[in-house]
Amino acid sequence: MANKMVLLPVLLSFLLLPFVSTALTQDFCVADLSCSDTPSGYPCKSSVTANDFYYHGLAGTGKINPLIKAAVTPAFVGQFPGVNGLGISAARLDIEVGGVVPLHTHPAGSELLFVIEGTVAAGFISSGANTPYTKTLYAGDIMVFPQGLLHYQYNAGTGPAVGLVAFSSSNPGLQITDFALFANNLPSAVVEKVTFLDDATVKKLKRLSVLLQLQALVLSLLLLFPLSHGLNQDFCIADLASGDTPSGYPCKPQAAVTADDFYYRGLNTTGPAIPAFNIGISSAFVTKFPAVNGLGISAARADLAPGGVVPLHWHPLATELLFVLDGTMVCGFISATLNKVYTKTLYKGDLMALPQGQLHFQYNVGETTAVALSSYSSANPGLQILDFALFANDLPTEVVSKVTVLDELQCLVLEVPLLSLLLPFSSLALSQDFCVADLQSPDTPSGYPCKNPNSVTADDFHSSALASPGPVIPPFNTALASATVKQWPAVNGLILAFTRVDILPGGVVPMHTHPRASEVIFVAQGCLYAGFVSSDANKVYMKKVCKGELFLFPLALLHFQYNDGNKTAVAIASYSNPNPGLQITDYGLFGNDLPVSYVVKTTFIKTEEVIRLKALFFPSSLPSAR
Structure with a gap:
């Protein structure tokens, strides 16, 4: 027995060799920030240590911006290359008394806010029904903000507020509405065309924005685009009473959705104890927090008593980002490709990234309870504990012996097993070439259920929806015809959709975003001006585009088109999502029942001007009209 135990490490190393050749080419890709970025991230750094998966930058209060009385300290790929x-x-979000994070969007990521200290009022505006969802959050509360939607936070308490924010992207982007419209070199004449503001107002706002003193009137006139052009869903609150699908649960009816659905208080205290490991775990996965359904993000809290341990495990469907709220712990993971261990001692305020599917662990090395908040890049990351997978089920002992190089006696008595050679597969790819939408069934986060394949014909893949112009929208002098999943069920699940845009002379497609899609337009007739505002440098990219030419609008960024010629311009727009969504900036600000006080706090517009604007757009939202 002793000789066999001595030989085990050698035998294991030889047995691992064949599997290295079949492993993924990379378990992670720590960003080499000296290289240029790419659409999928930075090139990989060649020399990696545990320090690359560790970040201390969120441990202290950020630099407060005096205008908004708040600080946002990022741990994006530019600061924390390990998340690349x-x-x-x-x-980290620090908001002083009276402070605010004004209305903004994250074009490339959903957001999960966990309040560590204080009181925060938060909310977002949906793009489909233009409904505001608002909630007051306290320490231990959590709220989710779907990707690309206008949202805000402000301090609603009498002391400082601190929050930890997680994003479903290593570089989620940030676009502050006021600054995108007025604090760049977008010509005043263009702003007038795409927002219906008059010349004097635009110039005044631009002057004030440059001085970072945006406290003036934002006056616009907007008539809503037909709702058929809106996003089929900005979110999909899980209907847990229905069966799960590979992409998530069916959606709860949106008419039944309230701000409470985006709120969860289950992480404010220690979770149920697991005595064997001396820990308590509480989760905010989709089964506990249905709002994260389909949003690619979730969270959990772990409380480790002195000596407590989260044993070797992995999450098959998600990367984990661990933030230490209190105490001291050792955290580490094992690379599947290199079989290398990366470990680090973490203290309060530290972060560590644990790549998807990699074996990892945590244990408390301090004398007090250690508390960690983990965010995951999936609404349901999955969990498989190595010990339990090998020894806590009815897998026959002789089978365990065969597949782990342990003999049967060791399998019976071993408390800490060796690493198994073959990690179990967590999921299988769908066996379908297409999924023509069954529009009679409830929607899901990834689209509609599939029509019976036996009833699918070539006609399902053909559409004449763009053969002629759609109805003209008079204020904009523009006609829209759509071929999204509602009009063309064949695009269901195929991550694309189309729209025909006919812009009459003098017509405009006003400033707007598509929360879930990038867009490419192909000009089929005439010429038009097209442009968008970047979220990082707040830079305007505008170009005259003529017949046969293309122009690209990146995911969820503010953009527009207009025709200043004397002939109708026709463009075909394609989207990277069968339901791209539509949120028109002016309407999102003033065309709903978001309270006047909230608009004032999050846009710096004076109260009397907000009342005036709401009287134009949504009179019933004013107290005097109720």
């Missing part, structure tokens, strides 16, 4: 390509990142 892992689909997750974080930030």
Whole structure:
């Protein structure tokens, strides 16, 4: 027996060799920030240590901006290269009394806010029904903000507020509405065309924005685009009473959705104890927090008593970002490709990234309870504990012996098993070439259920929806015809959709975003001006585009088109989502029942001007009209 135990490490190393050749080419890709970025992230750094998966930058209060009385300290790929390509990142939010994070969007990520200290009022505006969802959050509360939607936070208490924010992207982007419209070199004449503001107002706002003193009137006139052009869903609150699908649960009816659905208080205290490991775990996965359904993000809290341990395990469907709220712990993971261990001692305020599917662990090395908040790049990351997978089920002992190089006696008595050679597969790819939408069934986060394949014909893949112009929308002098999943069920699940845009002379497609899609337009007739505003440098990219030419609008960024010629311009727009969504900036600000006080706090517009604007757009939202 002793000789066999001595030989085990050698035998294991030889047995691992064949599997290295079949492993993924990379378990992670720590960003080499000296290289240029790419659409999927930075090139990989060649020399990696445990320090690359560790970040201390969120441990202290950020630099407060005097205008908004708040600080956002990021741990995006630019600051924390370890998250490169892992689909997750974080930030620390510090808001002083009276402070605000004004209305903004994150074009490339959903956001999960966990309040560590104080009281925060938060909310977002949906793009489909233009409904505001608002909630007051306290320490231990959590709220989710779907990707690309206008949202805000402000301090609603009498002391400082602190929050940890997680994003479903390593570089989620940030676009502050006021600054995108007025604090750049977008010509005043263009702003007038795409927002219906008059010349004097635009110039005044631009002057004030440059001085970072945006406290003036934002006056616009907007008539809503037909709702058929809106996003089929900005979110999909899980209907847990229905069966799960590979992409998530069916959606709860949106008419029944309230702000409470985006709120969860289950992480404010220690979770149920697991005595064997001396820990308590509480989760905010989709089964506990249905709002994260389909949003690619979730969270959990772990409380480790002195000596407590989260044993070797992995999450098959998600990368984990661990933030230490209190205490001291050792955290580490094992690379599947290199079989290398990366460990680090973490203290309060530290972060560590644990790549998807990699074996990892945590244990408390301090004398007090250690508390960690983990965010995941999936609404349901999955969990498989190595010990339990090998020894806590009815897998026959002789089978365990065969597949782990342990003999049967060791399998019976071993408390800490060796690493198994073959990790179990967590999921299988769908066996379908297409999924023509069954529009009679409830929607899901990834689209509609599939029509019976036996009833699918070539006609399902053909559409004449764009053969002629759609109805003209008079204020904009523009006609829209759509071929999204509602009009063309064949695009269901195929991550694309189309729209025909006919812009009459003098017509405009006003400033707007598509929360879930990038857009490419192909000009089929005439010429038009097209442009968008970047979220990082707040830079305007505008170009005259003529017949046969293309122009690209990146995911969820503010953009517009207009025709200043004397002939109708026709463009075909394609989207990277069968339901791209539509949120028109002016209407999102003033065309709903978001309270006047909230608009004032999050846009810096004076109260009397907000009342005046709401009287134009949504009179019933004013107290005097109720």
